[in-house]
Amino acid sequence: MKQQSAQARWEQLTQRPLLALAVAFAVAYAVPIVDTTAGHSLTAVCTAVEWVVWAAFAADYLMRLAISRDRRRFVRTHWMDLCAVVLPILQPLRLLRMVSTLILVGRRARMASQIQLTTYVAGAVVGLLMFGSLAVLSVERDSPNGNIRTLGDAVWWSFTTMTTVGYGDHAPTTGLGRMIAVGLMLSGIALLGVVTANIATWFIARFEKDDVEERRQTEAIEALTAEVRALRAEVATLSGVPVVGVPEPVGDEVSR
CATH class of the missing domain: 1.20.5 (Single alpha-helices involved in coiled-coils or other helix-helix interfaces)
Known part of the structure; x- marks a missing residue:
């Protein structure tokens, strides 16, 4: 019981600082992509901020593991968090840091009792839309056959992909861009299922x-x-x- 209360206190204490770090990560990730004239020093600062934020979420995972009563069960039930912590070390790709940080932010947000389902879903939609647009723009902008050249094109493509509409006027041409598209489609379907289940639950309760x-x-x-x-x-x-x-x-x- 003492360990559970300690874990609850830790999660409540770190909720707002981790949220602020997630916002800092979003800014650091977006600046070099949106500002194509960014110099080497600014890019290096943004990269350092990304690593610091990822390290903070990794430290949060390790701390929750340390104060957990059953550490083996904690690892089994939080295997996705573990993958998000380990993968960027094994392969330090910028896109992989973004994916792992999104996973850690999402998993951490779901544990906050103050965050309602509607707020979480809205935040997840905005986050996926933003990061999906930035990620596909970063890999498709310099592609010889690519047709996603501007941020507006990327946002429109992300929106149609998440809603599984897929007009086809913009589409990724690189392998990495198509992997981003698959992830965005699966995320959109999952969020749509959550929204549908939430509405159905409300009607049933009524x-x-x-x-x-x-x-x-x-x-x-x-x-x-x-x-x-x-x-x-x-x-x-x-x-x-x-x-x-x-x-x-x-x-x-x-x-x-």
């Missing part, structure tokens, strides 16, 4: 609430009917009139 209210009203009417029947029998007994076949009260009689 119907169940109405059904409970209807049953409560029915039980109240039945109790009132039984009480009226008992009162009629008592009045008939006091007046000396034999009670023979006390009629069932109808709805308008009950109301009167």
Whole structure:
């Protein structure tokens, strides 16, 4: 119990700083792609910021592992976090750092009790749209046969890909760009499923609430009917009139 409370305190303590670092990572990742005239020093600073942010999320994972009561179970249930921490070390690609940081941010956000599902889904959509656009622009802009040359083209392509519309006016031509497209399509389908399930759950809860209210009203009417029947029998007994076949009260009689 003590370890669980310590883990909860750690997650609550690091929630806002990690969110700020995620914003810093987004800026550092976007600047060299959007600003094609960025010098070597600015690019190096942005790269350093990306590594620092990734290291912070990796340290967060290791800290949660250290204070976990069952470390083996923690590793089994957080295997995706482990992959996101290890992969950039094995292959330090810039795109891989972006993917791993997105995974770590998403997994960390889902643990925050203050974040509702709607807020999480909206943030995930915006994040995937932004990072998908920047990633495909970075790999397709210099492709000889590519047709995604500007940020506007990349955003439009990401939006149509996430919604699985796929107009075909813009499409990646490189292998890495197509891998980004696959990831974006799968993410869009998953988010659409979450939204659909959330709406269905809301409707089901609403119907169940109405059904409970209807049953409560029915039980109240039945109790009132039984009480009226008992009162009629008592009045008939006091007046000396034999009670023979006390009629069932109808709805308008009950109301009167």
